[in-house]
Amino acid sequence: MIAIWFQSGTDNVSGAGDPAVFANGSWTSLQQERGDYASYLTKNEAAGFPDNELIIQAADYAKAEGEGIEKLNDFEGQSGVSLKTGEQGQVDWKVNVPEAGFYNISVQYYPIAGKSSSIERSLLIDGELPFEEANYLQFDRVWDNELDQVKRDNRGNDLRPQQFERPEWREVLLQDSNGYYAEPFRFYLPAGEHTLSFVSQREPMVIRKLRLFQVKRPALYEETLKRYQQEGLKETDGQLVTVQGEAARAKSSPTLYPQTERASAAVTPYNPKLIRVNTIGGYNWRLPGQWVEWEVDVPEAGLYKIGIKAKQQFVRGIYSTRRLYINGEVPFQEAEKLPFRYKSGYRVEVLGGDEPYLFELKKGKNIIRMEDTLGEFAPLIREVKDSLFNLNAMYRKIIMITGASPDKFRDYRVDKQIPNLLETFKAEEARLTAVSKELRRLSGGSSDSEALLKTMALQLGELVAEPDTIPRRLAAYKSNTGGLGTWLQKALEMPLQIDEIYVASPDKKMPSSGDGFFKGLLHELTTFAYSFIIDYNQIGNASDEQNPRSVTVWIGSGRDQANTLKAMIDETFTPETGINVNLKLVQMQTLLPATLAGRGPDVAMQINNDIPVNYAMRKAAADLSQFSDYEEVSKRFRPSALVPFTYEKGVYALPETQTFNMLFYRKDVLKELNLEVPQTWDDVYKLLAVLNKNRMQLGMPITAPTTSVPIPGQNIPPNSIFASLLMQNGGQFYRNEGKESDLDSRIGVETFKLWTDFYSDYKLEREFDFANRFRTGEMPIGIVDYTTYNQLSVFAPEIRGMWGFVPIPGTKQPDGTIRRDTPSTGSGTLMLDGAKDKDAAWQFMKWWTSEETQTTYGREMEALMGASARYPTANIKALDSLPWPVADYESLKEEFEWVRGIPEVPGGYFTGRHLQNAFLKVVVDAKTEAREAILDYSQYIQDEIRAKRKEFGLPE
Numbered sequence: 023m024i025a026i027w028f029q030s031g032t033d034n035v036s037g038a039g040d041p042a043v044f045a046n047g048s049w050t051s052l053q054q055e056r057g058d059y060a061s062y063l064t065k066n067e068a069a070g071f072p073d074n075e076l077i078i079q080a081a082d083y084a085k086a087e088g089e090g091i092e093k094l095n096d097f098e099g100q101s102g103v104s105l106k107t108g109e110q111g112q113v114d115w116k117v118n119v120p121e122a123g124f125y126n127i128s129v130q131y132y133p134i135a136g137k138s139s140s141i142e143r144s145l146l147i148d149g150e151l152p153f154e155e156a157n158y159l160q161f162d163r164v165w166d167n168e169l170d171q172v173k174r175d176n177r178g179n180d181l182r183p184q185q186f187e188r189p190e191w192r193e194v195l196l197q198d199s200n201g202y203y204a205e206p207f208r209f210y211l212p213a214g215e216h217t218l219s220f221v222s223q224r225e226p227m228v229i230r231k232l233r234l235f236q237v238k239r240p241a242l243y244e245e246t247l248k249r250y251q252q253e254g255l256k257e258t259d260g261q262l263v264t265v266q267g268e269a270a271r272a273k274s275s276p277t278l279y280p281q282t283e284r285a286s287a288a289v290t291p292y293n294p295k296l297i298r299v300n301t302i303g304g305y306n307w308r309l310p311g312q313w314v315e316w317e318v319d320v321p322e323a324g325l326y327k328i329g330i331k332a333k334q335q336f337v338r339g340i341y342s343t344r345r346l347y348i349n350g351e352v353p354f355q356e357a358e359k360l361p362f363r364y365k366s367g368y369r370v371e372v373l374g375g376d377e378p379y380l381f382e383l384k385k386g387k388n389i390i391r392m393e394d395t396l397g398e399f400a401p402l403i404r405e406v407k408d409s410l411f412n413l414n415a416m417y418r419k420i421i422m423i424t425g426a427s428p429d430k431f432r433d434y435r436v437d438k439q440i441p442n443l444l445e446t447f448k449a450e451e452a453r454l455t456a457v458s459k460e461l462r463r464l465s466g467g468s469s470d471s472e473a474l475l476k477t478m479a480l481q482l483g484e485l486v487a488e489p490d491t492i493p494r495r496l497a498a499y500k501s502n503t504g505g506l507g508t509w510l511q512k513a514l515e516m517p518l519q520i521d522e523i524y525v526a527s528p529d530k531k532m533p534s535s536g537d538g539f540f541k542g543l544l545h546e547l548t549t550f551a552y553s554f555i556i557d558y559n560q561i562g563n564a565s566d567e568q569n570p571r572s573v574t575v576w577i578g579s580g581r582d583q584a585n586t587l588k589a590m591i592d593e594t595f596t597p598e599t600g601i602n603v604n605l606k607l608v609q610m611q612t613l614l615p616a617t618l619a620g621r622g623p624d625v626a627m628q629i630n631n632d633i634p635v636n637y638a639m640r641k642a643a644a645d646l647s648q649f650s651d652y653e654e655v656s657k658r659f660r661p662s663a664l665v666p667f668t669y670e671k672g673v674y675a676l677p678e679t680q681t682f683n684m685l686f687y688r689k690d691v692l693k694e695l696n697l698e699v700p701q702t703w704d705d706v707y708k709l710l711a712v713l714n715k716n717r718m719q720l721g722m723p724i725t726a727p728t729t730s731v732p733i734p735g736q737n738i739p740p741n742s743i744f745a746s747l748l749m750q751n752g753g754q755f756y757r758n759e760g761k762e763s764d765l766d767s768r769i770g771v772e773t774f775k776l777w778t779d780f781y782s783d784y785k786l787e788r789e790f791d792f793a794n795r796f797r798t799g800e801m802p803i804g805i806v807d808y809t810t811y812n813q814l815s816v817f818a819p820e821i822r823g824m825w826g827f828v829p830i831p832g833t834k835q836p837d838g839t840i841r842r843d844t845p846s847t848g849s850g851t852l853m854l855d856g857a858k859d860k861d862a863a864w865q866f867m868k869w870w871t872s873e874e875t876q877t878t879y880g881r882e883m884e885a886l887m888g889a890s891a892r893y894p895t896a897n898i899k900a901l902d903s904l905p906w907p908v909a910d911y912e913s914l915k916e917e918f919e920w921v922r923g924i925p926e927v928p929g930g931y932f933t934g935r936h937l938q939n940a941f942l943k944v945v946v947d948a949k950t951e952a953r954e955a956i957l958d959y960s961q962y963i964q965d966e967i968r969a970k971r972k973e974f975g976l977p978e
Contacts, residue, residue: 059198069122074125076117076118080115083114088222097228102230109908115218118216125211126206128193130232130233141161141224143159146219147209147218149217154823172299175592178296182280241355268300272315273312277888278303284297284549287536294545303520311393313391316523320525322385327379332362332369332518336515339364339465341361343397345393346391348382357379380528396514410506414798417500419440420493423436423439435490455476475509572601575603575866576622576625594875626854629849643674644860649864659896660918662680667850676867680847682807682845684807686825688824689825691802692802692803701832702840723792740924743777743805753769762967812889812890842920844917853867879895928973929963943959
């Protein structure tokens with residue numbers, strides 16, 4: 023018999039410890055020490071909780087290093103000396119602890135201006151990280167609507183309120199930024215002198231003091247009610263105060279801007295015809311730690327009940343949970359995890375249900391804050407996270423023996439070769455079964471969330487019962503663990519949309535939800551009728567037909583991007599220049615036929631690199647270098663970004679985005695394999711030998727992803743890995759000023775052979791899902807576009823801190839230096855030659871690619887859609903202003919110095935296409951030598967370049 027044991031965490035529920043089995047009279051751990059918070063608590067579980075309070079004045083530091091360190095007197099109304107810290111550096115403080123034990127730590131700070139993202143610090147105790155999660159301590163900024171009143175466009179529709187920072191002094195407890203632990207961190211400190219250090223990871227802030235103490239949990243509601251009675255607090259009579267959700271006074275993130283709800287007639291304000299800003303939250307308010315505050319003005323002090331008109335039809339199986347603060351304090355324990363269960367439409371949720379909770383409010387202004395928390399689900403989600411970590415570790419060990427595609431007729435005996443394999447599967451089966459049962463109990467019914475855990479547990483049970491089937495079930499096992507990773511990502515998301523908040527006397531009846539059948543039917547009929555007469559695709563202000571200066575601009579991205587851009591145009595560009603902009607959201611494949619028909623725009627945005635020069639050859643694009651201030655404008659970008667837009671000494675687009683490859687690697691897997699991050703291609707060959715031996719892969723994709731919407735007929739860009747190898751060896755794609763392909767040169771041929779050898783000799787895969795395989799560790803290293811960073815940051819929270827990215831491997835030169843050349847891709851903004859007012863179009867293009875506009879747009883996109891939408895702007899200074907963690911951005915800047923552009927030439931669309939054809943001929947067909955293939959296809963490229971130059975009347 024095998025018993026399963028879980029080490030409990032801070033919540034005293036089946037916790038987040040390592041799984042273990044009881045066998046032969048002793049506990050046996052199934053995994054190595056991970057250094058996480060759960061392990062830290064277990065290691066110090068015998069420690070007490072001293073009732074001491076220790077204050078550390080930030081200005082009394084023992085040591086400080088880095089930029090931006092400065093002492094400030096009486097800063098922002100806070101008397102005494104405060105300490106300003108930059109986004110790089112470290113500050114050490116000495117503290118004498120009189121009694122050993124666990125301590126909570128709070129920090130009083132002020133979020134000074136930075137790059138508009140959350141502030142991040144790492145905490146070291148005596149020079150060491152106490153646990154993994156202490157590496158990512160987050161300090162929120164405070165955001166508010168820029169204007170008290172909602173602005174409207176000239177058609178009467180509300181415009182989304184712009185968010186601006188409204189910083190204030192805050193004191194916060196150090197806690198898990200991912201929300202896996204509902205309580206603040208406890209730090210164990212032995213008696214004696216210790217050094218506490220803050221290491222800056224991102225953004226500056228001012229610190230006033232640190233406090234070490236014991237957090238007192240609020241009393242239960244029953245005890246709080248007794249206290250109310252003892253203090254003589256009375257229930258108020260006949261009062262009802264309504265606060266609009268969109269009128270929030272502060273929030274932790276600019277993503278929590280007021281929203282428009284047009285799908286229901288229950289909201290206030292409501293208009294079936296026009297767009298109204300009337301709610302807050304929704305899917306944007308889904309991540310643990312995000313909070314929103316409202317100010318409530320009540321006529322008398324006393325006890326009130328609180329009702330919330332809300333919609334929670336986003337998640338089922340796991341309900342949304344919020345923690346409630348009244349004037350900075352959680353009033354009682356039940357308010358730490360208020361549930362909002364799944365139900366369609368809006369309803370009025372009275373806190374406490376049939377017997378409403380009573381809350382003490384003072385006369386006048388009170389602050390109500392609601393914070394997203396995982397509540398009772400936190401320990402369950404931690405269990406799944408740890409289970410996924412263990413199952414992925416076992417998957418890597420299995421493929422080290424079987425490979426990713428095992429021979430189904432071979433007996434690999436993996437259960438004999440991998441220690442603790444079946445024990446781990448048994449433990450994880452029991453863990454996931456227990457979690458699914460608890461999930462069902464909490465949610466009050468079965469759901470797809472529970473089904474996925476049961477499926478994984480069922481498969482693990484079958485693998486334990488029939489271990490010889492493990493290899494042939496490996497694909498299903500990988501698929502289920504991938505599903506478990508997606509489950510984990512979704513389980514962290516608990517959206518809630520709020521229309522109104524009601525503060526009422528206990529005897530006062532709450533308003534109805536206003537979401538009845540007949541009202542809903544009338545709403546549907548009315549909006550259907552208006553859809554025939556209103557153009558909802560028109561974004562923002564309609565152009566003033568009487569103004570002779572206007573520009574028609576086409577954008578091919580999503581509506582969120584178009585709405586943000588139009589709002590920026592209406593706020594800054596049009597008032598400053600007097601030029602109206604008619605912004606249209608279109609499918610960019612219509613650009614060519616529209617231009618041929620003479621009905622194209624003046625400016626087209628987010629155009630692929632190959633389009634401008636192809637239009638320029640046909641006299642359809644305007645030469646931007648003819649404008650007097652072009653040289654000044656071009657200095658905004660790196661020269662490499664302008665290369666694809668340059669043709670016959672003219673420049674036909676301004677760069678918008680610029681991306682390139684970086685080397686992504688899993689720190690934990692490379693450590694397991696005792697491998698270093700490769701610096702040169704020689705290091706890559708050595709690394710490949712070890713990876714192949716362990717049945718793992720290096721990721722180098724064959725086709726580069728495009729950064730904008732694909733357009734039929736667009737060319738295939740030359741492979742980025744081949745281009746890197748070619749450039750690092752001193753090669754080029756074209757010679758003789760673009761009149762001939764240079765792929766048939768000695769360097770071109772040798773580079774092509776080097777490139778194809780990776781796939782023919784080392785058997786690298788040609789097509790793969792890098793993010794998923796990187797997540798499991800099956801592909802622990804890869805050279806991919808740097809925007810993958812954004813995807814991994816959001817897509818794989820369970821491997822946070824376990825991966826990094828650095829410049830790509832390079833080629834060592836005779837002088838010992840390493841060349842790391844890499845090509846860039848991106849998008850640009852094109853002015854059509856048929857533009858009616860070229861000067862007005864140029865004014866718009868200059869505004870759009872300026873540092874201020876690109877920075878604002880980048881921050882707005884990240885605020886609107888999260889870190890996954892971080893904007894890869896081509897503007898050098900704007901990229902500096904985006905909220906990258908400092909260490910990661912240093913790596914990015916290092917590679918940026920090696921970025922080179924690939925020129926576009928007449929007939930150049932054959933280059934990427936036939937380079938790929940030659941590659942497939944060598945690697946897939948495997949009957950043609952590399953030299954012969956590249957020379958054959960180079961001739962096709964030469965012929966096409968010659969034909970196109972002849973067609974356009976260019977010298978051959």
